[in-house]
Amino acid sequence: MWPAAGEAGPGGRLAADGASGDLADHRHLVKALHSAFIEYWRSGDRDLSPGLARVVDYWFRYHVAKAVIAAALLIVLVALTVLVWKAFLKAGGLGAVARAALASAGVLATMLALLSLAAVMANIQGALAPFASLIPMLTEGATDQELATTLDQASQQLADSSLAGARTPPAIDVMIADFSRYHAVMAVIAAIAAAAFLGTGVLLWRRFARTASSDRRTRRVVGSFGVLSALLTLGLIVHAAANASTAADRGPALLRALNGGW
Template identity: 65%
Template sequence: MLVALAVALGAAFVVAPRTLAASGSGGGFADERELREALGEAFVEYWASGARDFSPGLESVVDYWFRYHVAKAVIAAILLVVLVALGVLLWKAFLRAGGPEVGKRAVLATAGVLVTMCALFSLVLVMANFQGAAAPFSSLLPLLTGGGAEGELADTLDQIRQRLAESLSAGGQTPPPLEVMIGDFARYHVAMAVIAGTVAAVFIGVSVVMWKRFAGTGSGRTRRLLGSFGVLSVVLLLAVIVVVVANTTTAADPGPALLAFFEGGW
């Protein structure tokens, strides 16, 4: 049942978010190309307006992107719970498998590793999509620069790069739309710092539990498994701490990172 549910949720993660996001008041988009075109037109209009508030077209795209990320985050979170439950069952079955059942243990161990890796990938999806939901405007920006901008959009991006560079180097006046971009870009990285910090706290708890049980367990399969998960939790904790530090640093001074992004360095 858990395997079937995991497969169904994996398919839903790919297919369902676009439909769910389109159910909002602003409607949706047939494909990524249509979304890029709508975003490009709305973004050019927003920059030309010189106002802080989003234009109606851009607000519609941002609202759609928010709903899209919320749907993906929720589905990925449910999938993560299912995969964790399935992994626990598999590893328990692996530990219960008797001495002569070598083939069965190998199958259970392989399945356990595969499910564990899938669970970690689902965790990354949860983190990324909650970040996207927290700052949907910034998470849309890669759609503007990817694939090569042309026409008015290319001119707009050139103007943004120029004004942002002037603001950082000479302390020039920052247009209101650019202030919004910088603020939302900072929020985007603050969100990931908070999310990663929460995940780091979970990994600390898991690591403590694993190593305590490792210390209290004699030699054998259980001890080796606890040691393996203890090492994995420490490695993952270190990786998440790097993410926290990197995003906190960027959030504290988002301007240079945003300029690097628009120049293709992020």
């Protein structure tokens, strides 16, 4: 998740330090990444080159900053969501317009909370595998012939690495390992989130069963959140399984990423 070209964004400004302040500008970040990746590939070493290490370190701090911001926002939005829906349940004496406004505010707060949760998950993933999360930028605006040649070489070496007995360059080993970690991290995060929503759903359906049939407003709200929890649980289980599968067979997915897919 990146700011638009030319914009630092709050995460970028917080992540920048004296040695990487220029990277807060997205165009400069992409340009620095392209140059650093060419340098790293040419070095033939396993350890990241100084230029690439600088970019990866900045990108790690960028995701940490955004994860903290998103987590704080998530806490606020969850609290707001609970307050709004509680107010809606107690709004029996209010007019239809006021109740509709509360319901709309509750839906909006719920959706924003889910978006914040997605941001937390994505930025934790990016912080734990920053090199892999930079890979899509390698093909962003890639008009330089030297970069195109380097990416072609990397793609060919990656494709050849699947052959029995083929020698894998150290840089490819590093990229494969980080790419695998990138997807394994999301598989774990999604599984944890799925378990949390599953538990929440069980509690909601128990409350639904205990709520008197005459209390239709409470039953509608609790039932709706129960259905939402079930859908989110299923979606997250699928997401976790897909990422676990990619982590186990990361070669083809990494090859697609180097060729501009993701």
